[in-house]
Amino acid sequence: VVKRRACVTCTNAKCKCSPQSDNLCQRCARLGKQCVYLDLPERKRKRRSDEDGNGATQHAPTSSSTDGLTPSTGDLTIPDDPEMLGPDSEGYHGREPPTTSVLEGLPDIVDRGFLSMSEAENLVSQFKSRFVWTFPFVVLDPAQTVADLRKGEPLLFLAVVAATIASAHPIRKLLADEIMQHVTSRVVASSERNLGLVRALLVLCAWYRYPAQKGNVQLVLLITMCATMVHDLGLHRLKAELTMDQQRALLGTYLVSSSLPRVMNRPSGMANSNKIEECCNNMAASTEYPSDRYIRPFIVTQSFINTIDVNYGELGEAAYEESLVRIMIGAKLREFESLRATLEEDLAKCPNPLSMLLFFFQGKTYNMALGDEHACYQNRHAAVPSSAFEAFKVSAYRSSLLWHLVRYSKALIQAYIEIPDAELPQITVFTLTQICASLVILPRSVSFLLKLITTKQGSVRTWPVRGETLDEARAVVDEADFLNLVVRLYEKLRVLIVGLTPQEKGLDVAGTLCCHMNVLASWYAPRVQAILGVD
Incomplete structure (x- = not known):
């Protein structure tokens, strides 16, 4: 332990401290202040040289001008693995997470x-x-x-x-x-x-x-x-x-x-x-289990569906330019047909969920025709309203997209209705979610189509709708057959909720889907009537 060279008073005042006697400096003696020196621990410098057995000192060679800039690691061992600092290194510290159960041995x-x-x-x-x-x-x-x-x-x-x-x-x-x-x-x-x-x-x-x-x-x-x-x-x-x-x-x-x-x-x-x-x-080449041959069709189809959202998102403000939409959808449909051809052998024997995934893809391709509400909001609040959107909203091409949405959404729901009752418990929640989405897409597509028919350019809007316009509107409603589909689907889903109380149905995925269908069915008829003015 050594004493500090300056006392506390001189240190705080940032003044020169000259000792006069033990524990007293000249400045504190002159001012009559208490003079206190603090004790500091002595620091020992480590020698970088080691002595050999003969007492000779061996110095480490100096290699470059950067020597002395690298901090000493002491006993720290630096691994030679070049991947440790690579882009894929975890960079975590501490112990590895456990791989065994903390509940091991407890009764199940x-x-x-x-x-x-x-x-x-x-x-x-x-x-x-x-x-x-x-x-x-x-x-x-x-x-x-x-x-x-x-x-x-x-x-x-x-x-x-x-x-x-x-x-x-x-x-x-x-x-x-x-x-x-x-x-x-x-x-x-x-x-x-x-x-x-x-x-x-x-x-x-x-x-x-x-x-x-x-x-x-x-x-x-x-x-x-x-x-x-x-x-x-x-x-x-x-x-x-x-x-x-x-x-x-x-x-x-x-x-x-x-x-x-x-x-x-x-x-x-x-x-x-x-x-x-x-x-x-x-997995496509695997022969370990027979079900392995269906893995590649599932993954390839889902991966292809994922690209639709990405490609549509890349259009940005040009998403409603009819020429670009035509090119995009045409390219996606050609890619899909090419994909279907490569999977034809597997698709012939594929389980129902994969067939329904294909219907979902085809409906997804035309889904941008439903971007009406969001696009309308953006257009109303834009500094310069988009003429491209206004043209696309009432175009014949959009009508054709909506027709495709009606057909493919209906086909997906019908595919589920045709599944044998004994196979229904095996259907995954992903298929049920696709059905739920189709139950929303189908009536919305019908609603938009009816609006387009009743506000067709060159025709005088009358309410209630009559004549050829009413016949065309009824053709859309008949093609969708939404209420009949809901009834048949409800009867099918009841197989999954047999024996459940009303409260238990509210906690079951299939039970909540049935409740959702009731809401959509109660909304559909008044909505159609409000547009056409007739039952």
Whole structure:
């Protein structure tokens, strides 16, 4: 310990401090102030030279003019891996997230007697033989027993049971609570990351039924977790060859994070990449499971649908230039026909959800014809109103786009109605979301078409509508056949909600869709009557 050269008083005054005697300086003696010297720890300099056994000093060679600018690392070991500071490095500090469950060893719903072993085996068997065809991204080994699944991937077991169990089963709420306990305890609180959790989250997302929430908040959260975990595990950028299960999980995550959010007008959680393309081609050549051959058609079709929003968004203010719209839609339809030709063999045997995805794509291509309200608002508040939009709004070409929307939306709903009742529980939530979107697109398209017919250029607008204009309007209403479609679809969806109380229907995805249809049906007839002036 050494004393400071200047006392506290002189230091604070920023004056020269000259010692007069021990613990007293000349300035403090002259001014009669208290003089205090602080003790400071002595700093020892480290020598950079080491002595050898003979006592000779060996100095480190100096290499360049930058010597001395680099701070000493002491005992810090710097790895030689050049990828550590690469663009793909995580850059995280701390311990690795756990890969094992904090709930390991706790009794599950079978151990506690809520579900018998025979019932569990039956549900898992149904998933292996029937459900995998509509979502072939999570496949269970035929040789894997229920006991192995419960022990090795407990959350996946619960997800499989939740997907296959009847809506009116008494343990449905208990099952949902147990699943959320796994998600919150393992994924959120413990930050556990492993492939089994990704597979379980994919199954939970694909057959999400309960509880239904406005905006599908919980479903969107599960999708986000799934995409986040794939990134944390590095499946999207691993240079090493992925296992088949890893490739299915990566492709399944891409599908769920890019299909449902787009339908719900949410941001996509995962973009297409070279790794996606590579895994997609590997699945096309896979012979491990028969369902693998449907993975590439699902991914390629969904990826193509995603490009529509991107291309339309790139048009910007020119989105309603009829010439550009014609070019864009024509190019997309030609690309689609080329895509269909490459997938023709697979499409001939494809499951119903993929066929409905194709109808959804065709309707999506013409969807910009419905941009009326938003474009009208922008046009009213623009400094210079767009003449291109005003021309497009009443053009014959827009009428043809709306006609296509009516037909393809109707075709998608009819495709679902024609599915056998026994196969309805296997339909994923993504298909139900597409149906919900079509139920909105169809009556809106009819409404816009009727407005165009009754305000046709060169004709005198009369109300109520009469003559040839009324005949043309009735042809649109008859072609849509919306109310009849709603009745038939409602009867079909009732298969999924048999035995549910009115309160339970409000918590079921299919039940809320039925309520949604009732609202649309009650709105449709008065809307048509208001436009035409006749029943």
